[in-house]
Amino acid sequence: MKTVLILGERAVREAKRTPDALLPTLLIPIFFLIVNTGQAAKIFPTGSTPFLEGQSYAAFQLPATLLLAASFGTAALYLVEEIENGYFDKLRATPISRGSLAMGRLSAEALKSTLMTIVILLIAFPFGIRIASGPIGVVLLVILTAGWAVGYSGFLQFVALKTRNAAATNSAGLIFFPLLFLTPNFVPRSLLARPMEIAATLNPVTYMMEALRSLILVDLDWVVIGKGFAVVAGFVLITVFVNIKTMAKYD
Amino acid sequence: MTPSTDSFASEPTNSVPAISARGLVKTFTGRSGTVEAVRGVDLTVRQGEVFGFLGPNGAGKSTTVRMLTTLTGITGGTATVAGIDVAKDPDGVRHRIGVALQEAGLDMRQTGRELVVLQARLFGLSRADASKRAEELLELVELTDAADRLIKGYSGGMKRRLDLASALVHRPDVLFLDEPTTGLDPASRLVVWDEVRRINAKGTTVFLTTQYLEEADQLCERLAIIDDGKIVTEGTPASLKADLKARRGLESDPTLDDVFLDVTGRQRERRAGEVSEVAS
Numbered sequence: 001m002k003t004v005l006i007l008g009e010r011a012v013r014e015a016k017r018t019p020d021a022l023l024p025t026l027l028i029p030i031f032f033l034i035v036n037t038g039q040a041a042k043i044f045p046t047g048s049t050p051f052l053e054g055q056s057y058a059a060f061q062l063p064a065t066l067l068l069a070a071s072f073g074t075a076a077l078y079l080v081e082e083i084e085n086g087y088f089d090k091l092r093a094t095p096i097s098r099g100s101l102a103m104g105r106l107s108a109e110a111l112k113s114t115l116m117t118i119v120i121l122l123i124a125f126p127f128g129i130r131i132a133s134g135p136i137g138v139v140l141l142v143i144l145t146a147g148w149a150v151g152y153s154g155f156l157q158f159v160a161l162k163t164r165n166a167a168a169t170n171s172a173g174l175i176f177f178p179l180l181f182l183t184p185n186f187v188p189r190s191l192l193a194r195p196m197e198i199a200a201t202l203n204p205v206t207y208m209m210e211a212l213r214s215l216i217l218v219d220l221d222w223v224v225i226g227k228g229f230a231v232v233a234g235f236v237l238i239t240v241f242v243n244i245k246t247m248a249k250y251d
Numbered sequence: 252m253t254p255s256t257d258s259f260a261s262e263p264t265n266s267v268p269a270i271s272a273r274g275l276v277k278t279f280t281g282r283s284g285t286v287e288a289v290r291g292v293d294l295t296v297r298q299g300e301v302f303g304f305l306g307p308n309g310a311g312k313s314t315t316v317r318m319l320t321t322l323t324g325i326t327g328g329t330a331t332v333a334g335i336d337v338a339k340d341p342d343g344v345r346h347r348i349g350v351a352l353q354e355a356g357l358d359m360r361q362t363g364r365e366l367v368v369l370q371a372r373l374f375g376l377s378r379a380d381a382s383k384r385a386e387e388l389l390e391l392v393e394l395t396d397a398a399d400r401l402i403k404g405y406s407g408g409m410k411r412r413l414d415l416a417s418a419l420v421h422r423p424d425v426l427f428l429d430e431p432t433t434g435l436d437p438a439s440r441l442v443v444w445d446e447v448r449r450i451n452a453k454g455t456t457v458f459l460t461t462q463y464l465e466e467a468d469q470l471c472e473r474l475a476i477i478d479d480g481k482i483v484t485e486g487t488p489a490s491l492k493a494d495l496k497a498r499r500g501l502e503s504d505p506t507l508d509d510v511f512l513d514v515t516g517r518q519r520e521r522r523a524g525e526v527s528e529v530a531s
Contacts, residue, residue, distance in 0.1 A: 006372045014360045017401075086356020089322055090417070094373040095345035251323050 003096040007104025008111070014078065015112055025072035026116060030123065033058060033065040040186060051188045053217040059129045063212035064185050066120060066145045067205070070113045071176040073153030075105035076160040076169045083164050092250070102243035105157065106150045113149030117142050129216070137215040140225060144215075147232035148208055152176065154239030161246045179205045207231045267334040269425050269456035270296035270319060276327030277314050288314040290480035291328065296473075298424075301447065301457040303467035303474030307515055311480040312460040313353060316429050319458070320350050333424045346374075349418035349426040349455075353433065356414070359403035363394055363413050366402060367420060374421035381420075388416040392446060408439030415446055425456045432466060444470060464507040478515040 015022055041057040052060055082088040091101060121131070121138070131137045159172040182199045183206045189197055200206045211228020214221045275292040278285050289311040296302040306312045317323035319330055321341040330337040333347035358366055364385055371381035389398045392412035397405065405413065411431055418426060428447065432440040440463075447470055451457050461467055467474050468488050475485040484491060491510045495501070499513075511517075 003373060006369065010358070010361065010365075010369055013365070014358075017360050082356075082358065085359070086352055086354050087358050088356070089317075089352055090350065090356045090370075090414075091373070092322055093320055093345055093348070093350040094370070095342045095375075096373050249324075 001100075003100035004103045004107050007091075007096075007100065008107035011075065011078070011105045011108030012111060015074070015108065018074075021074055022112070025069060025074075026119060028072070029065040029069040030120065032068060033061050033124075036061050036064070036186070044187075051191075051217075053132065055130060055132075055217055056128055058124070058127055059216050060213065062120075062124060062129060062216055063209045064180060064183075066117055066141070066212060067148060067180065067208060068176070069116045069120060070145045070149035071152045071173070073109045073112070073149055073156065075109050075153045076156035076173075077166060079105065079157055079160045080164065080166045080169055083160070084166075092247075098247035099240075099244050102154075102157070102240060102247050106153055106240070106243075109149045109153040110146040113146040114142050117145045131216055132218055133215045133220050137220060140220075141212060141215045144208065144211060144225075144228055144232060147229075147236055151232060151235035151239050154236065154243055158239060158242050158246060161243065161250060179203060182206075183209045185209070204231045204235070267298070268295045268331075269298045269300075270294060270302070270330070270332050270458060272315075272319070272328065272330040274328035275315065275318060275325065275330055277311075277318055277323065278326045288480055289318070292477065292480075292482055294475060294482070294485075296425075296456060296458060298456055299451070299454055300472045301451050301459060301470050303471030304458065304460040304477065305462070305464065305467055305474055305511060306460075306477035307517065308462070310477045310515075312477055313429055315477065316352075316427055316458070316460055320348060320427050321345055322350075346421070347424045349421070349423035350429075351411075351414045351418045351427070351431055352429045357402050357410055357417075360401065362399050362401055363389060363405070363409075363416075364398040366413065367417050370417040371420040376420070384420055385416075388419055391419075391449070392416045393442075406439075408435055408442060411435060411439070411443055412446060415443070415450070419450065419455075423455060425458060426450060428457060428459045430460055430462060432461070432463065440466070464511055468507045476511060476514050483514045484510070 037056070037058040044052060044057045044060070046052055046054065046056055049057075079088065082091075131141065133140070156169055156173055160169045163169060182196070182203045184192060184200050189200050189206065189210070192200060207227040208231050211225045214224040218224075272292050272294040275289055275294075276287070277289040278287045280286075292311070292315055304312055304315065314323065318325050319332055319337060321337055321344050325338050332344045335343040335347065337344050361369070367385035367388055368378075368381045371384045372378065376384060385398075386395075389395050392415055394409060394412055394416065397409060402410065402413065415428075415431070431447070432443050435443065444466070447457055447459070457470075459467070459470060471488065473485070473487050474491070475482050477483065486494070488507055492505050492507065495505045495510050495513055499505075
């Protein structure tokens with residue numbers, strides 16, 4: 001654990017020194033929030049749209065924004081850079097566990113995502129968005145989003161370890177977009193056309209989105225929240241496991 | 252393998268050699284088939300010596316180093332470093348070795364001090380001890396003034412020295428230097444040589460791969476030449492030269508360059524002003 005924190009601290013220091021890499025990961029999701037809300041807010045007015053639970057359409061769109069921001073981790077691309085310049089070998093030659101090596105940058109992604117989520121919420125609050133589940137809900141929302149950031153960055157880090165190629169790693173990151181559009185992104189699942197509803201039901205990201213949305217719009221609905229946490233926990237476990245396995249076999 | 256004239260004299264005297272390899276093999280399997288990069292390397296490096304490992308490009312030098320430093324799995328054979336089996340206890344080996352690989356792999360977004368402190372902490376030193384050790388090492392490699400600058404602004408020579416410093420944080424028994432002076436200007440090369448001598452004088456065994464024969468001649472007590480994945484000769488620089496002189500009946504003293512070309516079956520040709528190595 002200590003070595004995870006040491007490597008995580010380095011990754012945070014690195015992020016602070018490269019704000020130009022961090023800024024788009026905040027601005028692009030906010031851009032999507034504004035554009036999506038602008039395009040559909042009139043179709044779904046607050047007063048006559050039951051699924052908004054009395055909030056604006058922006059509140060309904062907020063989970064997609066948070067997930068998008070959490071999917072823009074830089075861990076994998078920095079890892080490719082380190083593989084290419086040889087520093088990764090230097091780290092591999094130290095007696096730290098391969099698990100620590102895998103988790104170092106991912107722990108920094110969790111922290112970065114936490115800060116990013118807080119910033120997005122602070123931007124959203126003046127526009128009337130409220131977290132219906134209260135302070136506990138805010139904490140759960142932050143944890144859930146940070147968990148997603150770790151899982152998704154872990155997936156990209158796995159691609160980086162396998163391909164050792166920046167272009168391939170970057171391309172793998174785009175997988176999030178089809179996954180996002182196969183969720184109840186614009187309307188609840190029950191309002192989707194049947195084929196889309198089936199696709200969304202099979203898509204694990206749906207349960208993440210519904211958990212976040214429930215925290216924002218409803219209250220502490222533990223069944224929905226539980227499904228979101230189960231998806232994140234499974235995702236993190238799988239990606240960390242494959243990362244450790246790949247690091248151990250790395251030649 | 253060409254025998255050296257003093258092969259018995261150069262046998263290790265310590266009971267536990269710093270490095271020992273027996274029948275070391277590495278094969279890589281890819282889409283284009285299987286490549287045998289190292290084909291049965293036997294090596295013994297005694298404690299406290301500077302051992303040179305020479306060979307042409309693609310001969311298997313770096314692959315051998317990567318196996319000995321736990322960075323690449325061993326396909327066949329056995330190896331121990333500081334008496335520890337590389338395949339069975341890689342973490343044990345990592346505790347005892349320092350590694351400075353080709354191209355000085357460093358994190359360009361850190362300062363020199365941060366990099367050395369981080370390395371020390373990964374070897375288990377506390378924050379305070381790591382800072383103290385970093386200070387000592389940065390002074391040793393004469394980088395104190397540049398310690399708080401980002402590494403991306405360092406010259407090639409400074410990066411090499413920093414890489415050396417970071418490889419020494421835990422006072423390793425065996426230091427692996429893979430082509431530590433490749434790409435450096437002559438002045439920087441001399442500085443690195445001085446560092447290697449200084450490190451060795453403190454009792455650290457140095458395993459040095461190099462393409463520069465002059466470097467091996469200057470620094471190494473013994474050396475081995477690898478070609479096509481196999482050791483083709485081994486001995487002290489003086490013994491290898493004497494052996495060649497005797498075998499070929501040469502009138503003048505050969506250089507290590509001549510030894511290298513002799514055992515690897517290569518020639519050097521001058522083409523358009525450039526000296527290049529060609530297989531004979």
